[in-house]
Amino acid sequence: MEEVFDKLKELQDVLLKEFDVETELEEIPKELNAIKWKFQRIERTIKENENKKEHLNNRVRELKKEKEEYKQNKEKYESQIPLIKTQREYEAITNEIAQVDERLEIVGEEGQNAAREIEDINRIIEENTGLHAELEESIGSQDKEVQKQLNERQKELKKFLKEKEKISTGLDEETIYKFEKIVRKKEGIGIVSIKNDVCMGCNIILPPQFINDVRREETIIFCPNCSRILYYFEEHQEDEELLV
Ligand SMILES: [Zn+2]
Structure with missing residues (x-):
């Protein structure tokens, strides 16, 4: 799933350039x-x-x-x-x-x-x-x-x-279609993390069960409030990044 998120982030960068053009x-x-x-x-x-x-x-x-x-x-x-x-x-x-x-x-x-x-x-x-x-x-x-x-x-x-x-190869068409619409509508940001139980896109507090679902990374999950695709931000990831 991490690969999918990376692809979506990459896709988002290209989409933004496309929209600008x-x-x-x-x-x-x-x-x-x-x-x-x-x-x-x-x-x-x-x-x-x-x-x-x-x-x-x-x-x-x-x-x-x-x-x-x-x-x-x-x-x-x-x-x-x-x-x-x-x-x-x-x-x-x-x-x-x-x-x-x-x-x-x-x-x-x-x-x-x-x-x-x-x-x-x-x-x-x-x-x-x-x-x-x-x-x-x-x-x-x-x-x-x-x-x-x-x-x-x-x-x-x-x-x-x-x-x-x-x-987009490897991503399913419906996800791409939805993602493109979200990026277009939501100020160019279609994928955000959950940090401290909060959606980093719209700041809504998400219920623990929902966060667990996101964390399990079995399917692509959209924020119930802002419709952005969510991924879980691991605290230790940040530490690792800081060490690099
Ligand atoms: Zn949200």
Whole structure:
């Protein structure tokens, strides 16, 4: 059983390195991903504004055409005035001209609003295009470095997985599975000793019968409180170690 405990301790060391690498694999691309996300958002903003601008430009062209038509109508009506013979005809024509003037005013106003909006949009596009270029450059320069770091960590991870496999031979799968979960959950410590009747992982006092079971080392026993694997710490072991 001592061999099993030694293996578990060895396994724990490798697991901790593995977890560290896993955390790094998550952390390394975070900053770059945030920049990429921002870059995409800006790209979308530019596209949306360009669409809006195109739509407005089309509308401005339409308004210009309408304005021309109204102007021609107005000229046509005005050219008829000298030929008018009756008051009724005169009233009818001036009425038409007033209506055309009203339309011209509406069209003119809409055209001015559209022009103002286009100006605003141009400003937005200009600002975002500058930012877009900056981010693109920073993505370009960081991408390679991040990829390089990730590749290195992946290699390390593979190495640790291999080591883990080597250490694990002879241990049963369920124990390994449980142990890995405990190490992950319990601040990296999955195997602890019992010293002075106390679990060194969580400091709970354990009953004598339970301690005897651990001492007998027939099966792997988990702490009823913190779930860590327990082994018995012999006082004389410490003395021996001190003498060495
Ligand atoms: Zn415990």
